[in-house]
Amino acid sequence: MDDLQSITKIQKRYLSGIENEDYSMMPGSFYVRAFIKQYSEAVGLDADEMLSLYKESAKDSSLEDESAQIVPPMNRRSGLKNNSSLNEAIPKIIVALFIIVIIVVAWVLWQQSGSSNKNLTDLEPEQPLTMDNNQPPKGTPDGTEDDTEIGEEEPEPDPEPVEEVKEQVLTFENSSGEDSTYTLTDAEEFKLKIVIAGETWIAVTDENRKERTEKATVYNAGDSMEMDVTDAQFVRIRVGRTHNTEIYVNDEKLEYSSDRTTQNIIIEYEK
Incomplete structure (x- = not known):
C-alpha cells in the first residue's frame, strides 16, 4: 500500500476501498474512475475492464438505493391526509387564539375601570366654606383686628461673632x-x-x-x-x-x- 501510494499519489484508504470495492468514502464518481485507472496501470491490470466492472457495480447499487427510497402508496396517502388535516386545523386554532386575546384584554380593561371608580367613590367631598356673620373674625379673641400684618416675620437676631482662630x-x-x-x-x-x-x-x-x-x-x-x-x-x-x-x-x-x-x-x- 505504501508503494502504491507513492506511485499513484492516492491515499491508502482510497486504494483499500478500490481493492474491497467500497467506494463510499470516495469524493465523487469522477475521482473514483480516475483512481481506478491509476490503480490498474500501477498494478498491471486492464484499466478498461476494471472501469466496466465498476460501472456494473455502481449501476446495481444505484438501483438498490432507488428501490429503498420508494415510499409505499399507502404511507404517502396517509401523509397527505395528515397534512391536509393539519392545514384545515391551523385557521381554526388562529381564530381561537384571537378570540382568547380579545377576552383577556377586555377583562383587564374592566378591572382597571372598576378600580378607578372605586377610588373615586372613596374620596370624601370637600366641605363648602361657610361664613357665620354672628362670629367675630379670627385673629384676636374679641374679634378686633391685629395690628401685625399677616405673614410678617420677626427679625432674626444677629449671629454671634465667631472668634477668629489664628494659625501660628x-x-x-x-x-x-x-x-x-x-x-x-x-x-x-x-x-x-x-x-x-x-x-x-x-x-x-x-x-x-x-x-x-x-x-x-x-x-x-x-x-x-x-x-x-x-x-x-x-x-x-x-x-x-x-x-x-x-x-x-x-x-x-x-x-x-x-x-x-x-x-x-x-x-x-x-x-
Missing part, C-alpha cells in the same frame, strides 16, 4: 555663620520637640542663658525630648549634627535654611 507662623529671618534666626508669631504657646535619628549634640538655652534641656550632652538615635518654653522670649538650640536632628515647633517641623552640619537655631517668640 514660623518665619525664617536671616542666617549668619552658624546662627539661623526664626520668628514665631500668632501662637498661643511655644513648645519644642526634638527627635534624634543619630548621634548629635543638643543644648537648649533661653535669653537668660538658662539651660532648658535636662543636660547639654550627646544624644543617640531613638532619643527625643519635649519642653514648654512659652515663658521665654527666645531660645537658642545648639545642634551638633543637623542631618540627625528634627526640630518641631508646636508640632510644625522646622526646615533648616542652611546646609551646615553644626548650627545654632535661634527662635524669637512674639506673643
Whole structure:
C-alpha cells in the first residue's frame, strides 16, 4: 500500500476501498474512475475492464438505493391526509387564539375601570366654606383686628461673632555663620520637640542663658525630648549634627535654611 501510494499519489484508504470495492468514502464518481485507472496501470491490470466492472457495480447499487427510497402508496396517502388535516386545523386554532386575546384584554380593561371608580367613590367631598356673620373674625379673641400684618416675620437676631482662630507662623529671618534666626508669631504657646535619628549634640538655652534641656550632652538615635518654653522670649538650640536632628515647633517641623552640619537655631517668640 505504501508503494502504491507513492506511485499513484492516492491515499491508502482510497486504494483499500478500490481493492474491497467500497467506494463510499470516495469524493465523487469522477475521482473514483480516475483512481481506478491509476490503480490498474500501477498494478498491471486492464484499466478498461476494471472501469466496466465498476460501472456494473455502481449501476446495481444505484438501483438498490432507488428501490429503498420508494415510499409505499399507502404511507404517502396517509401523509397527505395528515397534512391536509393539519392545514384545515391551523385557521381554526388562529381564530381561537384571537378570540382568547380579545377576552383577556377586555377583562383587564374592566378591572382597571372598576378600580378607578372605586377610588373615586372613596374620596370624601370637600366641605363648602361657610361664613357665620354672628362670629367675630379670627385673629384676636374679641374679634378686633391685629395690628401685625399677616405673614410678617420677626427679625432674626444677629449671629454671634465667631472668634477668629489664628494659625501660628514660623518665619525664617536671616542666617549668619552658624546662627539661623526664626520668628514665631500668632501662637498661643511655644513648645519644642526634638527627635534624634543619630548621634548629635543638643543644648537648649533661653535669653537668660538658662539651660532648658535636662543636660547639654550627646544624644543617640531613638532619643527625643519635649519642653514648654512659652515663658521665654527666645531660645537658642545648639545642634551638633543637623542631618540627625528634627526640630518641631508646636508640632510644625522646622526646615533648616542652611546646609551646615553644626548650627545654632535661634527662635524669637512674639506673643
